[in-house]
Amino acid sequence: MASRFVFLPYGAEFPAxxxxxxxxSNRRPALAFDASADETCYWSAIAPQGxxxxxxxxxxxxxxxxxxxxxxxQAQIEAITDGDSTDTDATTSFDTxxxxxxxxxxxxxxxxxxxxxxxxxxxxxxxxxxxxxSVNRDGDGTAITDSASGDAYxxxxxxxxxx
Amino acid sequence: MAIRIDNSADGMTRxxxxxxxxxxxxxxxxxxxxxxxxxxxxxxxxxxxINTNNTVRFDFLYVKNQSxxxxxxxxxxxxxxxxxxxxxxxxxxxxxxxxxxxxxSNTSLVAYINGTAASANTTNQSANTGTLxxxxxxxxxxSDTCSARFAAFKHHSAALSAAEILQEMRTIxxxxxxNLSGWYPMFPGASERLVDYSGNGQSLTEVxxxxxEDPPPISYGGPSWAVIAxxxxxxxxxxxPKRLALLGVG
Numbered sequence: 001m002a003s004r005f006v007f008l009p010y011g012a013e014f015p016a017x018x019x020x021x022x023x024x025s026n027r028r029p030a031l032a033f034d035a036s037a038d039e040t041c042y043w044s045a046i047a048p049q050g051x052x053x054x055x056x057x058x059x060x061x062x063x064x065x066x067x068x069x070x071x072x073x074q075a076q077i078e079a080i081t082d083g084d085s086t087d088t089d090a091t092t093s094f095d096t097x098x099x100x101x102x103x104x105x106x107x108x109x110x111x112x113x114x115x116x117x118x119x120x121x122x123x124x125x126x127x128x129x130x131x132x133x134s135v136n137r138d139g140d141g142t143a144i145t146d147s148a149s150g151d152a153y154x155x156x157x158x159x160x161x162x163x
Numbered sequence: 164m165a166i167r168i169d170n171s172a173d174g175m176t177r178x179x180x181x182x183x184x185x186x187x188x189x190x191x192x193x194x195x196x197x198x199x200x201x202x203x204x205x206x207x208x209x210x211x212x213i214n215t216n217n218t219v220r221f222d223f224l225y226v227k228n229q230s231x232x233x234x235x236x237x238x239x240x241x242x243x244x245x246x247x248x249x250x251x252x253x254x255x256x257x258x259x260x261x262x263x264x265x266x267x268s269n270t271s272l273v274a275y276i277n278g279t280a281a282s283a284n285t286t287n288q289s290a291n292t293g294t295l296x297x298x299x300x301x302x303x304x305x306s307d308t309c310s311a312r313f314a315a316f317k318h319h320s321a322a323l324s325a326a327e328i329l330q331e332m333r334t335i336x337x338x339x340x341x342n343l344s345g346w347y348p349m350f351p352g353a354s355e356r357l358v359d360y361s362g363n364g365q366s367l368t369e370v371x372x373x374x375x376e377d378p379p380p381i382s383y384g385g386p387s388w389a390v391i392a393x394x395x396x397x398x399x400x401x402x403x404p405k406r407l408a409l410l411g412v413g
Contacts, residue, residue: 010336010385019380022335023164024350029383 003051005159007043007133014041020137020154025062026110030153032064033137035146040136043157047079047129053162055119057098059135060157062112063105065150070102072144075117076134079125094134095123102145105152112155133159164335164350165197165314165378166300173308173371174301175357176216180344180365181295182320185213185222185241185288186269190344191323192297193263193275193331194316195379198256198309202228207236208309209302211316212264215293218304219244222272222288224264225307226254237264237274239286249274249281259314259379261332267322278329297345303370314378318345334384337361348383351375 009022009029020031020039033039057075076094080086086093100117125131137152138144168174182188192211202208205228212223218240225236225246233254238246254260263275269289274281297318301308315335321342323331330338335348346361356375357367 008385010383013382014380016380021164021351021378022383024352024355029385 002163003048003161005043005045005133007157007159009154009156011043012041013044025064025153025155028155030062030155032151032153034139034151035066035149037139038136039139040134042132042134044130044132047125047127047131049127050163051125051127051161055122055125055162056160057117057119057133057135058158058160059100059115059117060112060155061115062153062155063109063148063150064153065109066105066148067107067109068105069148070104070145071115071148071152072102072138072141072146073100073115073117074098074136074138074143075100075119076121077119077123077125077131078134079123079129079131081126081129093123094132096121097143099138099144105148133157164348164356165195165312165376166349166356167199167312167374167376168300168308169199169310169374170371171301171306171308173373174303175299175313175367175373176303176370177297177345177365177367178294180320180363181213181297183295184293185220185266185295187289189267189320189322191263191265191319191321191328192316193261193323193328194299194347195259195314195381196262197259197312197314197379198226198233198254199312200310201233201254201256202226202309204228204231207307208311209298209300209305209307210262210309210311211297211299211313212238212302213295213297214302214304216296216304217293220293221302222264222266223302224262224274226309235262235274235276235281237272237281237284239272239284239288241286241288245284245286247282247284252276252279252281263323263328263331265322265328275325275328278325278332280325297367299367301370312376314349315381316345316347316349317343320344332381334382336384338384349378
């Protein structure tokens with residue numbers, strides 16, 4: 001059973017600070033990630049029955065203005081199983097960050113590209129877990145070379161399993 | 164997706180779809196406000212409300228600085244001016260606050276700050292008529308302004324309860340669609356920031372020069388989708404017919 005989650009900009013959740021701006025790009029909802037600082041957003045869901053194998057996150061984005069340079073995105077999973085001792089109103093427990101490759105942006109601003117991130121660190125997510133997916137652009141380039149100027153508009157994020 | 168007011172010439176107004184009179188009208192205006200700068204000592208900053216584009220006859224929410232501290236002030240003018248200040252609520256700069264102004268009867272105008280009711284102004288609005296307008300970020304007739312950002316504003320032609328205001332705080336999109344008169348997500352863009360998404364076509368009018376700044380950290384309130392495909396056989400063959408289950412959540 002193949003499982004796909006499609007996370008849309010309108011469903012994003014935000015931390016108290018350093019989050020992408022929700023806007024419309026030619027009427028398409030998008031999350032605008034800054035070029036120079038890391039900004040993060042989340043989506044929450046329940047891992048479906050049949051979730052199996054390696055998890056991949058696919059980020060569909062377009063650049064607001066850049067036609068050269070590279071971008072890098074990072075993704076993390078926090079999976080909480082029934083009975084876990086995670087105090088959801090006081091703590092977060094995301095697994096180690098997973099990095100994308102430093103990816104050359106499309107040569108025309110507005111053209112989409114899709115970046116895949118293999119979730120080697122997926123917090124042992126299992127069917128039935130309450131989980132959150134965290135996505136950020138490595139705008140400050142600490143882990144991935146991110147040289148493209150201007151905002152990266154994330155249009156959609158897909159989480160796939162191995163089936 | 165927040166609108167910046169930083170000049171006495173700046174503001175947003177709307178006359179379409181407003182009550183014909185302040186008398187016997189019930190309504191709620193709510194949204195997020197971020198103080199870039201607080202008023203100076205003894206100064207009032209205008210936030211939002213309903214007026215007649217005149218210095219008299221209005222219901223308005225202000226903040227005022229008294230002895231170095233900024234408080235919410237609910238103002239009613241029915242030909243005579245009256246203000247009620249809640250000294251139990253104070254504001255800081257560089258902080259987002261959810262605010263609501265609720266007219267539930269001729270003798271009740273209440274401000275809610277982050278879901279908590281401030282002192283009510285019970286001045287009787289029973290005598291007021293005139294062409295009304297919604298004004299956000301200024302009170303032009305008094306040349307009053309503010310230095311703040313405004314985001315995710317909603318106007319209901321009904322008095323929302325405290326519980327409903329708490330619900331409206333958490334998403335950009337309205338939770339209550341009944342009596343929704345105007346909904347302003349304030350997406351960035353010269354014309355986009357003023358658009359009414361309620362379906363009533365009652366967009367705001369820009370006054371002065373508005374700009375876009377960073378919004379509050381609240382979700383739009385949209386759904387996520389799970390797509391689960393299962394083929395026949397055990398285990399399903401890669402080329403087996405697939406059955407799709409589409410689940411919308413939210």
